[in-house]
Amino acid sequence: MSVHIPTTIVCAGGGGVGKTTTSAALALALARKGKTVLVVTVDPARRLAHAMGVEIDEKVQPAHVEPEVEGRLFALMPEPRRSTPTFAEILFEGRPDDLARVMKNPVYLTMADAAASMHEIVSLILIARAVEQQRFDYLVIDTAPSRNALDFVSYPGRLAVLFEGRAVSWLGGLARRVNDGEDVKDPGMFAGAQARIEALFARILSPRLLRDLAQLFADLALVKDRFAQLARTSESLLLGPRARYVLVTAPSGSAMADAIFLHKKLGRLDQRSVGVILNRSDESPPPWLEVLRKAAPGWPAIGTALEQVDLELKTRRRAGDRLSDGLKKGIGPVTQLRTPTIEAADPAVIVRGLATALTPYLDTLAGR
Numbered sequence: 214m215s216v217h218i219p220t221t222i223v224c225a226g227g228g229g230v231g232k233t234t235t236s237a238a239l240a241l242a243l244a245r246k247g248k249t250v251l252v253v254t255v256d257p258a259r260r261l262a263h264a265m266g267v268e269i270d271e272k273v274q275p276a277h278v279e280p281e282v283e284g285r286l287f288a289l290m291p292e293p294r295r296s297t298p299t300f301a302e303i304l305f306e307g308r309p310d311d312l313a314r315v316m317k318n319p320v321y322l323t324m325a326d327a328a329a330s331m332h333e334i335v336s337l338i339l340i341a342r343a344v345e346q347q348r349f350d351y352l353v354i355d356t357a358p359s360r361n362a363l364d365f366v367s368y369p370g371r372l373a374v375l376f377e378g379r380a381v382s383w384l385g386g387l388a389r390r391v392n393d394g395e396d397v398k399d400p401g402m403f404a405g406a407q408a409r410i411e412a413l414f415a416r417i418l419s420p421r422l423l424r425d426l427a428q429l430f431a432d433l434a435l436v437k438d439r440f441a442q443l444a445r446t447s448e449s450l451l452l453g454p455r456a457r458y459v460l461v462t463a464p465s466g467s468a469m470a471d472a473i474f475l476h477k478k479l480g481r482l483d484q485r486s487v488g489v490i491l492n493r494s495d496e497s498p499p500p501w502l503e504v505l506r507k508a509a510p511g512w513p514a515i516g517t518a519l520e521q522v523d524l525e526l527k528t529r530r531r532a533g534d535r536l537s538d539g540l541k542k543g544i545g546p547v548t549q550l551r552t553p554t555i556e557a558a559d560p561a562v563i564v565r566g567l568a569t570a571l572t573p574y575l576d577t578l579a580g581r
């Protein structure tokens with residue numbers, strides 16, 4: 214099957230800096246340019262989902278942010294608590310009996326629930342499936358607020374290797390023998406290292422657990438090609454020639470240190486950031502301030518209020534300048550883009566405002 218690989222923009226940064234909002238804004242700005250865009254939030258923000266008119270769900274949904282982009286802007290915001298069933302549902306699509314068996318397998322349920330990265334893996338598989346089913350020009354991926362957030366880009370390749378390799382088939386074969394009633398405790402039945410490992414499994418696991426584990430691998434062996442294909446698609450999205458990384462930061466807390474850390478991490482993944490967004494750092498005086506200032510002489514109360522606004526803007530601007538200088542020292546000459554604080558309570562209004570602020574920088578952030 215030939216899959217159109219869109220340009221993927223991954224937004225990463227420290228906690229609370231505005232990654233999710235910026236991702237949505239970037240997606241909206243691209244949709245305003247006539248592109249078909251899917252924005253994916255690995256870490257869904259309920260308020261934003263609501264503001265964009267989408268559900269936290271495993272399905273790709275049309276986003277409703279602005280009438281002009283209807284039909285071009287889509288969102289995928291999977292629910293982290295549903296990862297375990299979703300993973301199985303995707304892999305065993307069209308195989309209801311196998312799916313039912315996996316969803317009853319205690320080893321699957323325990324392993325999937327315990328796997329720390331399960332939600333990221335499920336999100337990547339959902340993305341790969343979305344890209345197989347629908348053509349997008351751009352994919353904007355919002356990541357979790359963690360210094361480990363970028364580790365997920367190497368999961369697909371590692372998982373594909375695992376599933377393409379012999380381990381899953383071999384463990385699946387072990388399952389067949391267990392189910393056929395062969396005694397895996399008898400190393401004489403199998404040759405060499407394989408037999409020793411199987412005998413070791415049999416010694417350390419209860420017969421019940423061994424059966425469940427072996428059954429799980431037998432079931433996974435049925436869908437290993439499907440899984441490997443989805444993993445390869447998400448690998449090409451994240452690490453292929455059209456993958457782009459954008460760091461998001463803001464003048465607060467550890468945001469700068471987080472951005473510098475993630476920049477170095479990208480280097481270790483052989484990727485580099487195309488730009489750093491300094492959110493809430495472009496605090497140029499809004500035009501209405503000047504209008505009010507002209508009216509102020511006849512109205513002293515406004516004069517005092519305006520002085521306070523000026524002071525607040527100056528303080529914010531200085532914080533933005535310090536952030537900018539720190540980043541220059543920490544990561545060198547990476548393009549810096551300063552975006553303003555949008556004074557609004559409605560997250561959809563903030564997304565629309567930020568999209569406008571980002572529009573002049575689309576070539577830097579999204580250019581092919």
Ligand SMILES: Nc1ncnc2c1ncn2[C@@H]1O[C@H](COP(=O)(O)OP(=O)(O)OP(=O)(O)O)[C@@H](O)[C@H]1O
Nearest residue numbers: 227228229230231232233234358493553554555563
């Ligand atoms: N430029 C901005 N102007 C005004 N409000 C903003 C701006 N950027 C973000 N916000 C607001 O700040 C809050 C945090 O933003 P957001 O959820 O996008 O951050 P995040 O980095 O994704 O957070 P987390 O690390 O928790 O995932 C939200 O209420 C959002 O509406």
Ligand SMILES: [Mg+2]
Nearest residue numbers: 232233256258
């Ligand atoms: Mg977020």
